[in-house]
Amino acid sequence: MPELPEVEIRRQYLETSSLHQPINHIEVEDKKLLTTDYATLAQALTGRQFTGTRRTGKNLFVLTDDPAVIVHMHFGMTGDLEYYHSSLDRPRFARIVFEFANGFNLGFLCPRKFERVGLVDDIDAFLLRKKIGPDGLAISLDELTERIRRKKAFIKPVLLDQSVVAGLGNWIVDEVLFQAFIHPEQRADTLTDIQMRQLHQAIYLVLETAIRYEATYRDFPNNFLIHVREWDDSPYDDVEAHKFCPRCQTRIERSVVGGRTTFFCPKEQVIS
DNA sequence: AGCTATGTTAGATC
DNA sequence: TGATCTAACATAGC
Missing domain, CATH: 1.10.8.50 (Helicase, Ruva Protein; domain 3)
Structure with a gap:
């Protein structure tokens, strides 16, 4: 149930499971879940690696080895992440899957399709544009x-x-x-x-x-x-x-x- | 079968 | 205009 703490847990999960592995392919079951069109997303991310994460409020940002390519994730009401190996283990509702060169996969689970994934080139500009205020853990x-x-x-x-x-x-x-x-x-x-x-x-x-x-x-x-x-x-x-x-x-x-x-x-x- | 749901936002209304 | 309020979104689970 992704409020700030759940998003923070997912950030830590992604950080420990999915960094520094080249992305081979991205599978998207429903294009409505993307805020960046699929071709642009696939082109920007193929061959890239995730290198780090940032979080503000309920928004998760995943940095890549190209500073201008950042993935934004919002988990809606029910979104989750699951890192898995065999496609036989593909979790239910993994409607977006980042497939890594080592054979592992990061599934973005979207049971109710309120979740969103897209590209961002500047986190601060994004937060400003979306009018996201200071993070609950950081505000004075x-x-x-x-x-x-x-x-x-x-x-x-x-x-x-x-x-x-x-x-x-x-x-x-x-x-x-x-x-x-x-x-x-x-x-x-x-x-x-x-x-x-x-x-x-x-x-x-x-x-x-x-x-x-x-x-x-x-x-x-x-x-x-x-x-x-x-x-x-x-x-x-x-x-x-x-x-x-x-x-x-x-x-x-x-x-x-x-x-x-x-x-x-x-x-x-x-x-x- | 019908109701509720953790989030966001467009459009209505004040 | 700006602030606030309401309803709708898509779907699963109980």
């Missing part, structure tokens, strides 16, 4: 405060806005707001200095924790809200009974904010 308290205070919308959709701070998705924003004791519908421009400090700290805590546990939710600390969601695999009425705040045991509320399903503790996350 002052910059976060300045960017949030100029918005009047609810804090939750503001945190989901990649131009404000990059990398936070639906689950993580809920977790961050829970850890910071902030109601998802508090207006962004009304956050106090104390709340901003809590928010900044919570963003770092949640992202760091998720990366440390390799984004495996069930391993997260017990005081994380994420567990409320993880168990939500049976009909809502059935499961509501065990959704309680891990800190105060109040029943967790479920609503829709900014068009997304939202969980929060109605007792501890109040609008001030």
